[in-house]
Amino acid sequence: MKKAKWVVPTIYIIFLMLPIYWLLNMSFKTTTEIINTYTLWPQEFTLDNYKKIFTDSTWYTGYLNSIYYVVMNTVISVAAALPAAYAFSRYKFLGDKHLFFWLLTNRMAPPAVFALPFFQFYSSVNLFDTHVAVALSHCLFNIPLAVWILEGFMSSVPKELDETAYVDGYSFWRFFFKIFIPTITAGIGITMFFCFMFSWVELLLAKTLTAVAAKPIAATMTRTASTSGYELGLLAAAGSLTIIPGAIVIYFVRNYIAKGFALGRV
Amino acid sequence: MNKTVNQKAWFFVIPVFVLVAFNAIIPLMTVVNYAFQETFGNNVFMWEGTRWFKQIMLSERFHASLGRQFLFTFIILFIQIPLGIAIALTMPKEGIGVPVCLVLMSMPLLIPWNVVGAMWNIFALPDIGFLGHSLNALGFDYNFTQQIGDAWFTTILMDVWHWTSLVVLLSYAGLRSIQPAYYQAAEIDGASRWAIFTKIELPKMKKVLTIAILLRFMDSFMIYTEPFVLTGGGPGNATAFLSIDLVKMALGQFDLGPAAAMSLIYFFIVLLVCWVFYTLMMRNEEKS
Numbered sequence: 001m002k003k004a005k006w007v008v009p010t011i012y013i014i015f016l017m018l019p020i021y022w023l024l025n026m027s028f029k030t031t032t033e034i035i036n037t038y039t040l041w042p043q044e045f046t047l048d049n050y051k052k053i054f055t056d057s058t059w060y061t062g063y064l065n066s067i068y069y070v071v072m073n074t075v076i077s078v079a080a081a082l083p084a085a086y087a088f089s090r091y092k093f094l095g096d097k098h099l100f101f102w103l104l105t106n107r108m109a110p111p112a113v114f115a116l117p118f119f120q121f122y123s124s125v126n127l128f129d130t131h132v133a134v135a136l137s138h139c140l141f142n143i144p145l146a147v148w149i150l151e152g153f154m155s156s157v158p159k160e161l162d163e164t165a166y167v168d169g170y171s172f173w174r175f176f177f178k179i180f181i182p183t184i185t186a187g188i189g190i191t192m193f194f195c196f197m198f199s200w201v202e203l204l205l206a207k208t209l210t211a212v213a214a215k216p217i218a219a220t221m222t223r224t225a226s227t228s229g230y231e232l233g234l235l236a237a238a239g240s241l242t243i244i245p246g247a248i249v250i251y252f253v254r255n256y257i258a259k260g261f262a263l264g265r266v
Numbered sequence: 267m268n269k270t271v272n273q274k275a276w277f278f279v280i281p282v283f284v285l286v287a288f289n290a291i292i293p294l295m296t297v298v299n300y301a302f303q304e305t306f307g308n309n310v311f312m313w314e315g316t317r318w319f320k321q322i323m324l325s326e327r328f329h330a331s332l333g334r335q336f337l338f339t340f341i342i343l344f345i346q347i348p349l350g351i352a353i354a355l356t357m358p359k360e361g362i363g364v365p366v367c368l369v370l371m372s373m374p375l376l377i378p379w380n381v382v383g384a385m386w387n388i389f390a391l392p393d394i395g396f397l398g399h400s401l402n403a404l405g406f407d408y409n410f411t412q413q414i415g416d417a418w419f420t421t422i423l424m425d426v427w428h429w430t431s432l433v434v435l436l437s438y439a440g441l442r443s444i445q446p447a448y449y450q451a452a453e454i455d456g457a458s459r460w461a462i463f464t465k466i467e468l469p470k471m472k473k474v475l476t477i478a479i480l481l482r483f484m485d486s487f488m489i490y491t492e493p494f495v496l497t498g499g500g501p502g503n504a505t506a507f508l509s510i511d512l513v514k515m516a517l518g519q520f521d522l523g524p525a526a527a528m529s530l531i532y533f534f535i536v537l538l539v540c541w542v543f544y545t546l547m548m549r550n551e552e553k554s
Contacts, residue, residue: 005358006356006358007356008356009357009367012353012430012434015427016371016373016374016427017370019396020373020385022385022388022389022395022396023385023389038393038399040396076285080281080282080285083278083279083281083282084279084281084282087275087279090270090272091269091270091272092269092271093272093274093275093276093279094273094276101541101544103286104544105540106286106290107484108536108540109533110487110488110490110508110509110529110532110533110536111490112488112490112509112510112513112529113529113532113533114293114294115516115517116297116522116525117294118289121292121293121296136288136289143282143285197375200378201375201377201378203378203379203491204513217378218379221380232388235384239377239381239384242377242381243373243376243381245376246375246376247369250368250369250373250376254368254369255365
């Protein structure tokens with residue numbers, strides 16, 4: 001019985017890894033090998049696909065653009081969400097519940113609904129094709145998410161902490177930055193993880209709002225696939241590289257993930 | 267927690283309010299604008315009233331994509347929720363297995379969505395993809411770019427691959443929060459494995475499962491990138507879900523009026539379902 005338990009997760013993980021393996025496999029093959037033969041591992045191992053990505057500026061700037069707006073979005077989302085989550089967790093105020101639900105509705109809004117108006121709106125305020133535009137547009141779903149997660153963490157901190165600090169003569173902001181924020185670092189870490197994740201994987205808005213200067217890597221991939229024939233090896237290599245930032249982030253927060261989910265606020 | 271009434275708390279919410287309103291209200295108003303008017307460009311608008319709404323509500327194309335959308339969402343919920351729970355139940359509870367499982371299982375969640383589509387495209391190609399090649403070698407006549415059934419099969423398999431881990435992680439977190447005392451009591455009572463599951467584990471997971479269902483409903487209902495890259499909505503319109511159809515109408519054919527009306531109806535359906543879930547969830551939270 002004990003041993004049999006390993007079977008299900010193992011099979012599941014193998015199922016998860018297969019397409020990823022296939023992508024890696026393709027990325028190390030030459031185009032002729034991909035097209036002409038079916039092989040389970042590369043017969044002529046090549047790094048040319050990766051070389052091309054690291055030397056061609058249209059490719060590697062795509063990565064830099066993506067990372068740039070994702071980081072910007074994560075910082076904006078968490079910075080704005082911190083005081084708001086504090087307000088929701090500590091105070092009652094006019095319209096608080098409605099506001100909270102309204103925020104959540106934006107997490108529910110299908111990006112396809114917003115694609116066209118976003119394009120027009122960001123063009124009209126001269127932000128089209130900038131990193132700021134993508135970072136701001138991703139706030140649409142990341143800020144509600146950040147408020148939701150942080151509010152969960154903050155509510156689990158007893159209110160006595162605040163009151164004791166005020167008795168000790170702390171001003172609000174000093175308390176907030178010196179005591180409160182350090183007590184919820186785990187929560188902030190998880191929030192940043194999710195903001196990073198959702199901004200990193202989103203493409204529809206990022207693609208709609210950029211043309212050249214701020215084009216994300218994912219858009220470079222789709223455009224290459226459609227314009228310059230079907231360079232599968234190159235596409236596979238670019239795809240494999242997009243997995244790396246996510247893998248690094250997961251590794252760092254692995255101990256917090258279960259904890260964050262436990263609060264049921266994703 | 268007993269909260270104090272403090273209207274000044276609004277000042278804390280202002281940055282969030284401004285940022286989200288900037289993104290949500292202005293573009294949404296644009297959509298509303300298009301939904302009730304006809305435009306020939308150059309900012310010339312003609313009032314159309316509810317004509318676009320009627321047109322969409324009566325159009326077979328909308329009915330078809332809505333039907334496909336619901337079918338898809340129900341199928342993936344039906345597979346992912348039980349599968350996710352089953353995997354969470356069998357996951358190791360301590361030792362090196364825990365981080366290994368968590369990290370490996372989270373991988374699909376952090377891959378950009380179009381890469382997921384591209385990856386599955388390469389994986390499922392009938393001639394050079396592992397899945398397609400294996401299925402054909404086994405004697406199935408598999409080609410997801412030509413046959414409707416195969417396209418659906420591949421899209422659903424891809425979504426199961428992509429998102430089951432989210433259900434697993436949520437269920438796992440829910441299971442971990444059950445105190446060992448419950449299991450000990452069950453053991454003393456000689457409860458069967460099934461009884462433990464239905465009487466202890468399932469009720470304790472109720473909250474996280476509600477969230478899992480809510481999230482999977484929302485996200486599968488707005489699925490766009492992955493099937494777009496994998497099948498492009500085809501063969502024909504067989505896998506053109508709501509978002510794909512909407513983008514086709516808005517950006518492809520530039521039918522702004524009907525597209526805007528469709529956006530509003532679409533958004534309204536999502537809101538309605540989510541509002542029901544949210545109310546149920548909050549009621550549960552208040553009880554506990």
